[in-house]
Amino acid sequence: MKRSAKPASPQKLDIRSVAARAGVSIATVSRTINHVATVDPELAERVWKAVKELNYFPNTQARALVSGRSRLLGLIVSEITNPFFPELIQEFENIAVERGYEILIGSTNYEPRKTEACVRRMLERKVDGVAIMTFGIEELLLDHFAAGDIPTVFIDLGPKRPSSSTLTVDYHHGIHEGVQHLAALGHRKIGFISGPLKLRSAETRKAAFLDSLHSFGLTAEKAWVIEGDHTLDGGRDAMHRLLELKKWPTAVMCSNDMTAIGVQHALFEAKLKVPEDFSLIGFDDVHLAEYTIPPLTTVRMSCKDLAHAAVTNLLNHLCPGATPAAPIHAIPTKLIVRQTTNVPRKLSK
Numbered sequence: 001m002k003r004s005a006k007p008a009s010p011q012k013l014d015i016r017s018v019a020a021r022a023g024v025s026i027a028t029v030s031r032t033i034n035h036v037a038t039v040d041p042e043l044a045e046r047v048w049k050a051v052k053e054l055n056y057f058p059n060t061q062a063r064a065l066v067s068g069r070s071r072l073l074g075l076i077v078s079e080i081t082n083p084f085f086p087e088l089i090q091e092f093e094n095i096a097v098e099r100g101y102e103i104l105i106g107s108t109n110y111e112p113r114k115t116e117a118c119v120r121r122m123l124e125r126k127v128d129g130v131a132i133m134t135f136g137i138e139e140l141l142l143d144h145f146a147a148g149d150i151p152t153v154f155i156d157l158g159p160k161r162p163s164s165s166t167l168t169v170d171y172h173h174g175i176h177e178g179v180q181h182l183a184a185l186g187h188r189k190i191g192f193i194s195g196p197l198k199l200r201s202a203e204t205r206k207a208a209f210l211d212s213l214h215s216f217g218l219t220a221e222k223a224w225v226i227e228g229d230h231t232l233d234g235g236r237d238a239m240h241r242l243l244e245l246k247k248w249p250t251a252v253m254c255s256n257d258m259t260a261i262g263v264q265h266a267l268f269e270a271k272l273k274v275p276e277d278f279s280l281i282g283f284d285d286v287h288l289a290e291y292t293i294p295p296l297t298t299v300r301m302s303c304k305d306l307a308h309a310a311v312t313n314l315l316n317h318l319c320p321g322a323t324p325a326a327p328i329h330a331i332p333t334k335l336i337v338r339q340t341t342n343v344p345r346k347l348s349k
Helices: 015-022 026-033 041-054 060-067 084-098 112-124 139-147 171-185 200-215 232-243 257-269 287-291 303-318
Strands: 072-077 102-107 129-133 152-155 164-169 190-194 225-227 251-254 279-284 297-301 328-331 333-336
Touching: 015 026, 015 041, 026 041, 072 084, 072 112, 072 303, 084 102, 084 129, 084 303, 102 112, 112 139, 129 303, 152 303, 164 303, 171 200, 171 251, 171 279, 171 297, 171 333, 190 200, 190 232, 200 225, 225 232, 232 251, 232 257, 251 257, 257 279, 257 287, 297 303, 303 328
Parallel strands: 072 102, 072 129, 129 152, 152 164, 164 328, 190 225, 190 251, 251 279, 279 297
Antiparallel strands: 297 333
């Protein structure tokens, strides 16, 4: 009895197959796949067409060995449970992939041990650059990136090094617009719930609020300025503390949207309404802010702007001949008015 013939093995695809299909040299395929900017656009289009038709998947590890680059960008964030950071990660990945890079994510939760582990992972995977969108990383850990000549981008505050850039958020502009909006509605008693004041960003937002009050001739009632922790529970607890006071503000600004949503829940529990009893403003403009009931008025700090600036600055540090990376890059903020602000009404316990 004759044995049936074995099915032919599928042909192994490699860079030579792509070159033959596109009618170009192997070198052109290699340079195209590695996103070398000087490749002729017409040839690059033929290469990508062949890649798609052959369903070819480039070997990123092999490319890294040849080029000496991992084509990997690191992104270190504070806490993955805050919706702002997943939105930032998504935007960062979208832009990085468009530029031919993958990303490696680390979350510190503000814990020194986790922070050290994040830095170690980035170094072990030989990332080409790191965006550090968190706070409190020890200088000693940052020295590891400097020693490896790894470009870094920071938010708000970073070391002054040749391969480092800092993204400075214009907290004051958006918060000033928020206070101006409340003042125009007639509010004179405005409270503020900050983030944890060990964080520079939380300190800066609080200072911007106090400066804005002063610019409109308003006085900050000390009891109405409360430290929170940037979480839902923290916002709820801070609002409960405000409600225990003999005198209440008529409006509350919050250092982030999660705090503001927690405040909304505390007011719901107290059978008080937003904005009829309290006007409320958040900060960040996470996607969820549009879907609270009522939709949250907030200060927008665009994740897209942050991600684009971070990736662009990293690649400018990495690519010879590119536009030099700016040591400081400003990120704008803007008030987004929805339905949690209105004219004040007299409140009493």
